[in-house]
Amino acid sequence: MISTKGRYALRVMIDLAQHEGEGNIPLKDIAERQDISKKYLEIIVKELVKGGLLHGVSGKGGGYSLSRKPDEYTVGEILELLEGTLAPVACLLEGADSCPRSDTCLTLPMWKEYYEMIHGFFYGKKLSDLLGSRDPVYYI
Amino acid sequence: MISTKGRYALRVMIDLAQHEGEGNIPLKDIAERQDISKKYLEIIVKELVKGGLLHGVSGKGGGYSLSRKPDEYTVGEILELLEGTLAPVACLLEGADSCPRSDTCLTLPMWKEYYEMIHGFFYGKKLSDLLGSRDPVYYI
DNA sequence: TATTTACCTACTGTGTCAATAGGTATTTTA
DNA sequence: TAAAATACCTATTGACACAGTAGGTAAATA
Numbered sequence: 001m002i003s004t005k006g007r008y009a010l011r012v013m014i015d016l017a018q019h020e021g022e023g024n025i026p027l028k029d030i031a032e033r034q035d036i037s038k039k040y041l042e043i044i045v046k047e048l049v050k051g052g053l054l055h056g057v058s059g060k061g062g063g064y065s066l067s068r069k070p071d072e073y074t075v076g077e078i079l080e081l082l083e084g085t086l087a088p089v090a091c092l093l094e095g096a097d098s099c100p101r102s103d104t105c106l107t108l109p110m111w112k113e114y115y116e117m118i119h120g121f122f123y124g125k126k127l128s129d130l131l132g133s134r135d136p137v138y139y140i
Numbered sequence: 141m142i143s144t145k146g147r148y149a150l151r152v153m154i155d156l157a158q159h160e161g162e163g164n165i166p167l168k169d170i171a172e173r174q175d176i177s178k179k180y181l182e183i184i185v186k187e188l189v190k191g192g193l194l195h196g197v198s199g200k201g202g203g204y205s206l207s208r209k210p211d212e213y214t215v216g217e218i219l220e221l222l223e224g225t226l227a228p229v230a231c232l233l234e235g236a237d238s239c240p241r242s243d244t245c246l247t248l249p250m251w252k253e254y255y256e257m258i259h260g261f262f263y264g265k266k267l268s269d270l271l272g273s274r275d276p277v278y279y280i
Numbered sequence: 281t282a283t284t285t286a287c288c289t290a291c292t293g294t295g296t297c298a299a300t301a302g303g304t305a306t307t308t309t310a
Numbered sequence: 311t312a313a314a315a316t317a318c319c320t321a322t323t324g325a326c327a328c329a330g331t332a333g334g335t336a337a338a339t340a
Contacts, residue, residue: 002228004298007247014246026316040299046318058317059307075250088142106154106270107147110215114261121254130246144329166285180330186287199338200284 005082008036009044013078013127016054017070024063044082051081070131076122086122087115145222148176149184153218153267156194157210164203184222191221210271216262226262227255 015030027045031038045064048054053073054064066073080086089111091099102108155170167185171178185204188194193213194204206213220226229251231239242248 001230002251003296007229010247024316028316037299039301042318043299049318056317057307058305058315060313060315061308062306062316064317089147090141106272107150110265110270111142114258117261118254118258121257125250130250132246143327164285168285177330179332182287183330189287196286197338198284198286198336200282201339202285202337204286 002079003083004040005044005047006079008034008041009048009078009082010075010130011036012041012045012048012064013053013066013073014130016064016066017127017131020066020070024057024061024065026063030064047082048078053078053081070128071126073127074123075125075127075130076119078127079122086118088118142219143223144180145184145187146219148174148181149188149218149222150215150270151176152181152185152188152204153193153206153213154270156204156206157267157271160206160210164197164201164205166203170204187222188218191217193218193221210268211266213267214263215265215267215270216259218267219262226258228258 011034012030015034016025019025027038027041030036031041034041045054045056049056049064053067055067056062056064076086085093087093091102091105091108092111092115099105151174152170155174156165159165167178167181170176171181174181185194185196189196189204193207195207196202196204216226225233227233231242231245231248232251232255239245
């Protein structure tokens with residue numbers, strides 16, 4: 001399962017994309033709109049800043065903003081930053097001491113194929129693809 | 141990440157498939173061949189029996205055997221039995237109180253698409269697909 | 281009857297998840 | 311210059327799952 005970190009990160013990025021061009025967006029606003037604890041979001045946003053995906057400005061009038069345009073982010077990089085990896089098994093991690101079974105392992109090829117598939121899926125999706133055509137819905 | 145339960149279950153099933161027609165295979169043998177603690181495998185195998193995927197026979201000369209032919213199992217059902225679900229987010233689980241955001245959630249369609257993809261992947265793979273063409277390798 | 285096997289219940293250490301708590305540093309504005 | 315609003319920082323916590331381990335009982339065969 002994708003953890004709340006990855007999912008919330010995605011929602012923060014979407015929220016910021018929806019308010020692109022409005023300057024710095026305070027985390028408080030995002031937390032209220034998304035109905036997520038601001039305190040918890042701090043942890044997530046910290047990672048996004050550290051990873052260079054967001055830009056944070058302190059002080060009054062401060063807040064967060066996207067470092068790039070929404071179509072220049074992939075969902076994959078956002079998820080991977082917060083989740084650590086998308087690999088389904090440790091054997092596929094770079095730098096993993098290759099397991100002694102790897103030469104004869106009958107499941108490894110499947111995990112590889114699977115990993116390539118999901119990697120392609122998430123890296124093929126842009127943040128802008130998630131924004132939808134709907135702007136705020138005004139009808140009741 | 142797929143846990144050891146799912147991965148070990150797959151290896152048990154493969155091992156049994158490789159020794160199909162040899163009657164009851166003691167768990168001890170599987171544990172030794174796969175180099176996994178027999179005690180831990182007991183937990184996994186219990187689930188496989190409970191799920192009807194394996195048949196266990198007690199007593200001397202007992203052991204485990206496949207309930208069906210290797211091409212009548214999908215990898216998906218094996219993994220799902222041990223992992224609980226393959227769904228990437230709780231929102232997709234049947235019986236989940238549908239989240240209040242579900243109508244407007246911009247990420248839900250992506251999770252759905254993702255779930256359908258991985259479900260198709262794992263349910264499209266049969267246990268027999270994993271056996272490979274190589275029988276035991278005899279050369280040094 | 282001895283042996284071998286499956287099957288059962290309980291326990292444990294470790295780590296991650298999902299936050300919460302309480303601060304400090306920074307910047308703008310009144 | 312003081313107040314307010316913001317990001318940013320470290321630490322802590324409860325619950326739970328993961329990955330086993332321990333020690334038995336029941337069943338079947340030789």
